Amino acid sequence: MTISNKQIISTSNTLLKIMCALVCLVFGSFFSYAQNQPxxxxxxxxxxxxxxxxxxxxxxxxxxxxxxxxxxxxxxxxxxxxxxxxxxxxxxxxxxxxxxxxxxxxxxxxxxxxxxxxxxxxxxxxxxxxxxxxxxxTVKVDTFAQKMYDIKPLMEVEKSSSFPWLLVSIIVASLLVVIGLIYWFILRKKPLTDEEKIALLPPYDRAIIELKKLENSKYIIQDEYKEYYSELTTIVRSYLEEDVKISALESTTDQLITKLELLKDAGQLKLDNDTISQFKRVLQTADLVKFAKKKPETSIAEQDRVAIAQIVEKTHEALPEPTEEELLKNEEYLEELARKKEKKKWIIAIATFVGALLIGLGVLIKVYGFKTVKDTALGHPVKELLENDWIQSSYGYPPIQIETPEVLIRQEVNLPPEAKANIKELQLFTYKSNKTLFAVSVSSATFANPQTEPDFNQVAEKILAEFEASGTKNITTKQEEFNTFSSDTKGLKIYGSGKFKMPNSKELVNGEYAIICFGGKGFQQQILVTYLADDEYAQQIADRIFNSIEVKEDKKE
CATH class of the missing domain: 2.60.40.10 (Immunoglobulins)
Structure with a gap:
């Protein structure tokens, strides 16, 4: 088969077009990719x-x-x-x-x-x-141009408290003032006024004194006969109601006279007819003055007062002597009245005090919150630790300087034989509350081989194993880097949560723990804190302890 030149040229042109298309495709894709690259x-x-x-x-x-x-x-x-x-x-x-x-x-x-x-x-x-x-x-400092001064000495500052003792003192002082006012105005036995003294007298004596006061009044001089006779009849009616035991204040003149005559006829009141008639006349005169605006002679008004005094006296004499039983009932009645009066005074006093106390508590709760006030009033073991005078001390060697609410007590540590081959010296200091989960411990160890590096994960595993052996359940663990606040020494913080046993109890509660580890060649140091979860006071204590940590990363040679 013979291929002509024309066919060869045509095939070459086709291949060239394909190659060009491929080149364009490759370079176009590369260019597009390059364009999209960030x-x-x-x-x-x-x-x-x-x-x-x-x-x-x-x-x-x-x-x-x-x-x-x-x-x-x-x-x-x-x-x-x-x-x-x-x-x-x-x-x-x-x-x-x-x-x-x-x-x-x-x-x-x-x-x-x-x-x-x-x-x-x-x-x-x-x-x-x-x-x-x-x-x-560096910043250039000219020590010649500026005078140098000595370092100022340490200044003592007052301990700050999380609870407002000044405000509490003011409220307590206010309550004491309220108690004083309650005693002075309510509970104290005040001297009786003249009116109170007269009111305590027997009805007869009281009526005689009031008639004497009416005699010295200016009603007649000022032509106030209506007031004069109104007071005159009120005195005698009140006396009859209290001493004779008849409803005299609400009765009309005729009704009152009828009641007296019935008592006389029944032998309960030994009054003669002349006395009753005279009393009736005085009452009728009083009715005319009060309702008909009659103005009697001054002499008649004086005689009517004298007549009422005689009627009161004769009525008192006509009453039979009270029996022993009546006297006893009257005495019991008076005692009951006195008890009721005293009880009423105490109710008012207690209500006033409780009201003032509630107002004071309301102010504290509004300003500082219910939980703070409740924990301060009823007591909270961890809050008391937080408000203690904190102690700063160094523990172990290499030393760990730390602030704690209580002194950490040195513990005797018995190392197992396999540990003695690796650990030259171990010092342990602890504090543990017997009321709550809060506990803090500090340990410092030196290794027998000065070149041995500490294994913090192994330390954490041992501590967690001890937690499990003591009954702790559901332990979680996390890790993060820890830097001391003062010297910026780096360490490892291992922390988490679990179900811990409360002291002296088998009850499991939600708790948290934190292990801070430091160390270097030949030594290791750690701080362990455990506390109740969601206990804001314990969290404040833990934060303060962690912020106070200062380690000395040197060891015995």
Whole structure:
């Protein structure tokens, strides 16, 4: 078969077109891929600062507008410290997005530092920035231009208290004042007034005194006859009602006279007819004065008062002597009245005091909360520990300095034979409450081999095993780095929760624990704290203990 030149040229052209298409496809895909690839850059506004000054570190991300971008968080810039992370600045252009985030960094020691590579996550994939070099210089101090002073001595400060004792003292003083006022105005036996003294007299004596007062009144001089006769008849009617035991105040003149005559006829009241007639005349005169506005002669008004005095006296004489039984009943009645009066005084006094007490408690609860007031009033073992005078002391060697609400007591430790081969010396100090779950212990150990490194995980496993052996259930555990507050010594914090046994009880309660471990070649140190979960006082104690830890990472040679 013979192939012509025309066919060869045609085939060549076809292959060329295919190759061109493939090349375009490959390069086009590569170009598109390159276009979609994110671009990460980092920059700083200066490469040299003085101690304490800040560097502005900025990360730029150019990516697809649909990309999910995660910037660095927290302290990832060590050895430099992050002061502030600014908000992300976003710029969009077509299907691309440019993100910019700045961080304020600083350092308080002089030297040359490297800002480490930072990890940026885009759509779940990690991208990294370049590291950057920064120089931190010291601040020049002119000791000749400024006078130097001695270090000031330590100053004593008053112990702060979480409970408002001043306010409580004010409320207690106020309650004492209320008690004093209650006694003075309610409970105290006050001197009787003249009116009260007269009211305590027998009806006859009281009537005679009131008639005497009426004699010395100015009713007649001022032509006030209505008032004069109204008081005159009230005196005699009240006397008859109390002494003769008849309803005289509500009766009309005729009804009252009829009641007296019936008593006379029954032999219960020995009055003659002239006395009753005279009494009737005085009552009728009084009715005319009060209702008909009649104005009698002054002499007649005087005679009527004298007549009423005689009627009261004759009626008193006409009454039979009370029997022993009547006298006893009258005495019991008076005693009952006295008891009721005294009881009423005490009810008022107690109600006033309780009201003042509730107002005071309401003020405390409003300001400080119900739980604080309740725990202070009824007592709370952990709150009492928190408010104790705390003790700062060093324990063991290498020493651990720590603040605790109670002194930690040295414990005798009997090491098993297999442990003695590895541990040269172990010192243990503990405090354990017998009322609640709170306990704290400090231990310090030196190894027989000075080159032995501590195994914190093994320590934690042993402590957790001891928890389980003592009956603790459902133990959880977590780990994180721990830095001391004062010296920034690094350690390991192992913490978690579980069901712990209460002291002197088989009851299981929700508790928490924390183990702080330190150590180096040839030694190890740890602090263990256990307490009830959701106990805010115990949490405050634990935080204060952890913040007070200061370790000396040296050992015996």
């Amino acid at each position: 671009k990460i850059t980092a920059d700083i506004d200066t490469t040299a600062i003085r101690i304490g000054e800040q560097i502005k570190y900025t990360i730029f991300v150019d990516a697809d507008s649909t990309a999910q971008v995660l910037f660095p968080e927290d302290q990832t810039f060590s050895p430099l410290e992050m002061v502030e992370a600014l908000e992300i600045d976003t710029t969009k252009y077509k299907d691309r997005i440019t993100l910019q985030r700045s961080y304020a960094l600083t350092q308080f020691d002089s030297g040359a530092y490297t800002i480490p590579i930072q990890r940026i996550e885009i759509n779940g994939k990690a991208f990294f920035t370049d590291s950057l070099r920064v120089n931190v210089g």
